[in-house]
Amino acid sequence: QQQVKQSPQSLIVQKGGISIINCAYENTAFDYFPWYQQFPGKGPALLIAIRPDVSEKKEGRFTISFNKSAKQFSLHIMDSQPGDSATYFCAASAHQGAQKLVFGQGTRLTINP
Amino acid sequence: DTGVSQDPRHKITKRGQNVTFRCDPISEHNRLYWYRQTLGQGPEFLTYFQNEAQLEKSRLLSDRFSAERPKGSFSTLEIQRTEQGDSAMYLCASSNSGDEQYFGPGTRLTVT
Numbered sequence: 516q517q518q519v520k521q522s523p524q525s526l527i528v529q530k531g532g533i534s535i536i537n538c539a540y541e542n543t544a545f546d547y548f549p550w551y552q553q554f555p556g557k558g559p560a561l562l563i564a565i566r567p568d569v570s571e572k573k574e575g576r577f578t579i580s581f582n583k584s585a586k587q588f589s590l591h592i593m594d595s596q597p598g599d600s601a602t603y604f605c606a607a608s609a610h611q612g613a614q615k616l617v618f619g620q621g622t623r624l625t626i627n628p
Numbered sequence: 629d630t631g632v633s634q635d636p637r638h639k640i641t642k643r644g645q646n647v648t649f650r651c652d653p654i655s656e657h658n659r660l661y662w663y664r665q666t667l668g669q670g671p672e673f674l675t676y677f678q679n680e681a682q683l684e685k686s687r688l689l690s691d692r693f694s695a696e697r698p699k700g701s702f703s704t705l706e707i708q709r710t711e712q713g714d715s716a717m718y719l720c721a722s723s724n725s726g727d728e729q730y731f732g733p734g735t736r737l738t739v740t
Contacts, residue, residue, distance in 0.1 A: 561729070614659075
C-alpha cells in the first residue's frame with residue numbers, strides 16, 4: 516500500500532524557472548515531512564523538512580508548502596539551476612517507534628540551460 | 629564529522645553466494661537504519677537499531693537477511709543465498725533524534 520504519492524514522475528524546467536513537486540500522504544500519524552535530493556550513484560541528501568505546525572518553510576531557493584487538511588505538501592525550487600537536476604523524493608515519518616521514513620516514488624527533475 | 633560511510637560501494641556476486649555490507653554511522657548517532665532502493669523507486673525501510681538493539685524489522689527482510697550492530701557503533705547487513713531479486717542499492721542512514729536521517733552513499737549489489 517503506497518502511503519506517500521508523489522507527482523510528477525519527471526519534470527523539465529527552464530533555467531531560472533520554478534520547479535514544483537507535489538506529494539500526498541494517507542497516514543494521519545505522520546508528523547515529519549522531509550525532502551531528499553539524490554544524484555545518480557549517490558545516497559539521498561536531506562534538503563529541507565517541515566512539521567505540520569507550520570504551513571510553509573523556506574531555506575534559500577527551496578520552499579516547502581504544507582496543507583494539513585488536504586494531507587498534501589509540495590517542494591518549490593525557485594530560480595532553478597542546471598545543478599538542481601537530480602531525483603527528488605518526498606518522505607514522511609511518524610514520531611513513534613522507529614520513525615522510519617516512507618518515501619514517495621521520486622521525481623526526476625531536469626533543468627535546461 | 630565525516631558523514632555516514634558504507635563499504636563496499638559496489639558488489640557483484642553470483643546467485644546463491646553470501647554477501648555482507650558494512651555501515652559506519654555518524655559518530656554519536658544512536659539510531660541506525662537500513663533501506664533498500666531499487667531502480668526508479670524510493671528507498672524502502674528494512675530495519676532499525678537504537679544503539680545495539682534491533683527494534684524493528686520490515687516484512688521485506690526475509691530470513692535470508694540478518695543485521696547486527698555490535699556495541700552500538702557500525703552495523704553489518706548480511707544476505708545469505710543471494711537471489712537475483714536482491715539486486716538493489718542498500719542504503720544506511722543514521723540519526724540522533726530520529727527525524728533527520730542522514731544517508732550514506734549506498735552499496736550497489738548486483739546478483740548474476
